[in-house]
Amino acid sequence: MKQKEPQRPFIEKITNDNREYVQSLLDENHRLNTQLASLKDRLTAIEEESRDFSARYVEVEQQNTNLANLYVASYQLHGTLDRERVLTAIKEIIINLIGSEELAIWEIDHEYGAMLLVDSFGIDQGRWASVPLDARGAMSLVALSGERVVDSDGVIACIPLKLDDRVVGVIGIFSLLQQKSGLEPIDFELFDLLGSHGASALWCTRQEMGVVQ
Amino acid sequence: MRKKVLLVDDSSTVLMMEKMILAKGPYDVIVARDGVEGIAKAKSEKPDVILLDVMMPNLDGLSACAQIRACEATAHIPIIMVTTRGEEENIETAFRNGANDYVTKPINGLELLTKLSNILGLAAA
Numbered sequence: 001m002k003q004k005e006p007q008r009p010f011i012e013k014i015t016n017d018n019r020e021y022v023q024s025l026l027d028e029n030h031r032l033n034t035q036l037a038s039l040k041d042r043l044t045a046i047e048e049e050s051r052d053f054s055a056r057y058v059e060v061e062q063q064n065t066n067l068a069n070l071y072v073a074s075y076q077l078h079g080t081l082d083r084e085r086v087l088t089a090i091k092e093i094i095i096n097l098i099g100s101e102e103l104a105i106w107e108i109d110h111e112y113g114a115m116l117l118v119d120s121f122g123i124d125q126g127r128w129a130s131v132p133l134d135a136r137g138a139m140s141l142v143a144l145s146g147e148r149v150v151d152s153d154g155v156i157a158c159i160p161l162k163l164d165d166r167v168v169g170v171i172g173i174f175s176l177l178q179q180k181s182g183l184e185p186i187d188f189e190l191f192d193l194l195g196s197h198g199a200s201a202l203w204c205t206r207q208e209m210g211v212v213q
Numbered sequence: 214m215r216k217k218v219l220l221v222d223d224s225s226t227v228l229m230m231e232k233m234i235l236a237k238g239p240y241d242v243i244v245a246r247d248g249v250e251g252i253a254k255a256k257s258e259k260p261d262v263i264l265l266d267v268m269m270p271n272l273d274g275l276s277a278c279a280q281i282r283a284c285e286a287t288a289h290i291p292i293i294m295v296t297t298r299g300e301e302e303n304i305e306t307a308f309r310n311g312a313n314d315y316v317t318k319p320i321n322g323l324e325l326l327t328k329l330s331n332i333l334g335l336a337a338a
Contacts (some may be wrong), residue, residue, distance in 0.1 A: 058323060064323035068233040092226035099319045101297060171326050177297055179317045
């Protein structure tokens with residue numbers, strides 16, 4: 001009996017050591033779980049941030065394209081004093097930057113009380129050669145009011161060509177390319193640019209023709 | 214490493230737009246105004262990729278594409294068709310004539326840059 005007594009403290013010590021060890025493992029496990037949860041939260045936040053950056057990148061690239069559109073349109077309109085080239089520039093802007101292959105450009109002739117077709121693409125020229133200013137329809141309305149009309153009376157857009165507040169012509173866009181589902185904000189900016197810069201570019205060609213003649 | 218891109222289009226508006234978009238990438242640009250000039254420059258300049266408009270005077274883009282493919286010296290050059298017509302039939306014709314990809318007008322800058330880098334990556338692999 002005397003020989004067995006010293007074993008009890010030893011067993012108790014082992015038991016205590018084991019208990020402490022298990023507790024330390026539990027503590028470590030808890031600490032790691034907390035750390036893991038924190039890392040998961042951080043990962044979620046980083047993924048969210050990454051998505052935001054991607055979306056902003058796409059947005060910035062779209063804005064770059066839009067600005068390039070406006071710059072190219074403006075440059076093309078004012079890059080020449082040749083009437084044919086200005087008209088070609090207007091057509092190319094509508095075809096390639098807005099996305100339409102049915103368009104008409106009229107200038108107002110007050111002597112005849114009508115808008116006379118000066119250029120077009122993809123439409124029946126005979127039908128649209130002359131549009132009386134007192135006719136019913138979007139073109140006459142725009143010519144008289146100087147206000148742009150969109151998606152009305154069978155046309156996608158009707159844009160006044162204005163010098164200051166004077167309407168000198170009208171651009172009609174009759175359809176959009178198949179892959180284009182509708183007008184976008186940049187299209188309206190291009191309409192504004194065509195309305196003012198297109199008008200002044202055409203006016204400048206007339207001045208140039210007068211000087212040359 | 215910079216890549217040489219041949220732009221073939223009769224529209225100065227489109228050419229200027231494409232140049233502005235490509236200026237953001239590692240690209241050197243050369244230009245041709247119709248299909249005939251496009252084929253000639255493809256042979257003489259050996260570009261890494263060609264952006265080819267469909268509707269052009271003298272020789273349209275689809276015919277030019279087929280001729281570039283038929284020529285041994287240019288057959289390997291990737292071609293991206295640039296088209297106003299997004300109809301399925303037109304796209305199929307472009308692929309039948311040897312185009313690798315296409316973009317529709319109005320050109321989206323990000324889409325064009327992505328397709329260019331994809332095609333050049335594939336071509337380099």
